[in-house]
Amino acid sequence: MTELENYLFSGIPIRTTLDNSTTVQYAGLLCQLTMKARSTVRDIDPQNDLTFLRIRSKKHEIMVAPDKEYLLIVIQNPCE
């Protein structure tokens, strides 16, 4: 039901429960999105910082916990 991935900011997956190609794809795309989100948050208030990012789509929910060194991504299917 849930898949867990764990990336370095350079895009290298540290640990993942998905296949490699999907992992790398998610890594690249979400990395950029996280940076954009963080830039947005900090532009509004430089003392603020992004702690969590959730994207809800029709099929999944993607949750990203960014950090300085790594990126924790969890993809959850709905309970049904």
Add this chain to the structure above:
Amino acid sequence: MWLLVFCVVVWCAITSNPGCRVRQGSGTSLGSQRKGSLASGAYASRAARCRSQVTISYGKAADKGSPVDKKYAVRVFDDEGKDVTPHPLFHSDPDTAVPRQAKLLASSDYSGGVLSSFPMHQTGGDGSFVEPFSRRTCGNSSISKPNASTMEFMLDEIVEPGSQGDTAVSLSDVQVRQEETEEQLTEEDLDRRVDIYLTETETIWMLDMPSVVASVESEDAGRILERNKIYVDICKNRPGNDRFVEKMMQTINGAAKNKEVQCDKIVMEDKGMVVTSWDLYDSFNVSETEPTSKGEATNGKSSTSHMTKKHDQTASVTSARGNITSVTTLESAALARIHEGEKNRLEAILTSENFQQDLFFMERVLMENIFQPKLAAYRQFPVLIDPAVTSDNVSTVVAVKEAKQEEHDKGKKDKEAQKEALIDPSIPSDLNKALEETVPPSLEQLWSYTCDLTKGHNVSSMAWSKVNPDLLAVGYGAFDFKEQKKGLACCWSLKNPMWPERIFQCEHGVTALDFSMASPNLLAVGMYSGTITIYNVRSCTTTAILSSRDSSARHTGPVWQLKWLEQDRDTADDDKRERLISISADGRLTKWLIQKGLDCTDLMKIKRAGSMKKNLPCEKERKSVVLISRQAAGMCFDFHPKDTNFYLAGTEEGLIHKCSCSYDQQFLETYKGHKGPVYKVAWNPFSTDMFLSCSADWTIMLWHQNSQMPILTFSSTTTVVHDIMWSPKSVFIFAAANESRVEIWDLSVSILDPVITRFANPEAKFTSVLFAKNTDCLLVGDSRGEVSVFAPQNLAASSSTKVDALSDVISPALTT
């Protein structure tokens, strides 16, 4: 130098009226001289004296444009015909083949006779140029008084100002000549359009003397006015006055030199950057965080250097063994080092605190996603329907309403039931209403707190945290002596129903626990061995902070109930403080103090009451009953909600004693009714004269504190009633956990039957109940280690809290 002399000569000519003088040739054999008197205009006489004269022809010096070289435009010959053209003392650039000065002395031929006097008459004062000029020298060497001074003078005499023009000409000629050497003019060049740009420089102030203004009435006014008058007079007298002389002067233009330098091409680079406001903020703070980061960096470096040292050692060892392979091992060691470094970094990331915390949050978020509908129902929020999910709902409303059997997985059925119970736009509203009317109230299971760790343990007690209504402490321990094993106390949070937040492993089965009120992080746990331990929930460590295991006055029987209590009035002289009260099977009700360890004082020792003799009619005399102990095992207690001075204690004998804290020798009252051990007593929180008790004799009894006999008895099962609890919301409702089912009684509806009955799984036995404070939900713990959360559905909740309501309801029963 010659130039300088020349200039001086020029200057003299200008200043002196007679104007043109003829420059004498060099001081050679030319002894001719000419007496010159500056002031007079006696040219003719002079001219007469000159026997020889030198004509100076002014050559083509005036012709600026001619490319012809004029080395000596001016030549001086003396009367012998020698060329006595003075050589220039100053040599300009060798490229420029023009000695300027020589030009000035242009002499074409020498002719005797007196030169016609040149109209050199000068009127006084004007520096007018006289044209044509010719020079005249008295070339006679035998002229009288050829004194050096005059010679010098003559030498010094400058040709008239015309020569000045000549000088200018000469200079320009020089320049022209210079230019000539550089380029050859062609016809095209002459036709070429030459653009001349005229620009005006900005005004250059040479001298700025601002006028000074003084007031007429000042002290200096008179003086100033006088001076002004004098000045005006002077100005008037100026023209024609001998005392005023106008002079002009030309300054020398310095020799210009052009110099060219070539440098390397300057490489230009364009660089663009988008600066955001947080970028600026970060750059400002970089200097502040640098020292700390440096410290961290050095730590990191030291650790990595340590690693590399280890690798060096191993590498050296391996290389010592095999010479041939030493190189390769070193290489591999180096590679390994790099990999190690990376691996270490990855390891560091995975084990870092940030990562753990992120995982923790992520887990909570996931749980929230999974359990969102249940949690919403718990909080009595309207449940959000996921639009992607509604397509799955095909079942009708009716099938849902019946209480389903408890399932271990909170799967889609419950969720569907949930949704359709609360919000379902697809069902027409009137049908819904009609259905609701006929549907009986039920308990809907939302979820259950369970995990692998707790499977198989019997839930013995549950307690809410006093501060955080979502934090639940559950104690796991068996009731029976035979089933004893290691116990567990877990703290569960609403945010994560799948894993407890805190796990405290205990040596013995946990039989009672309670959260403190005054220090909400303290959790007191009572065990089957009689030990009471206190844990700090705030910390992540699982060691107890206090334990009564080593206390001398510890309980010797299982602690069946614990409660933190704030007493209004204490027997001792202590001020109002929170005490931990415990009751145990050794018959003691003790009050514990936390003063450098658990210290206790007994509130009451429950004495065994003498057995009633009426059921032994055959006995004639009282036999002294030999008892193992004089104490009766206490099973439960409850302090009065209004007055914490007295309390009820239920015993294993089936008696309930009402006691007071201030008197520990005797009971105030004893209520006899139960035939088995009383497992729980509970005062009604609203109608405080009534209390409820449950016992192993399958009954629940409602008592009034003034009456020795129970008012009502509820017996609906043939199983032991383990736990009861009044609802915090309503005066009539209480819940009971029988072994096979959980019941909710509503006394306003019926006193004979429970309103809701929920059956347990065949393997599980319900052992404890707990009402939630902030919601209507009920928590039920069972013998499999699960704590299920139930939400009552369609309970006609009469949330009446009137004190007398209960007695009103009951009074019909009383009278009958």
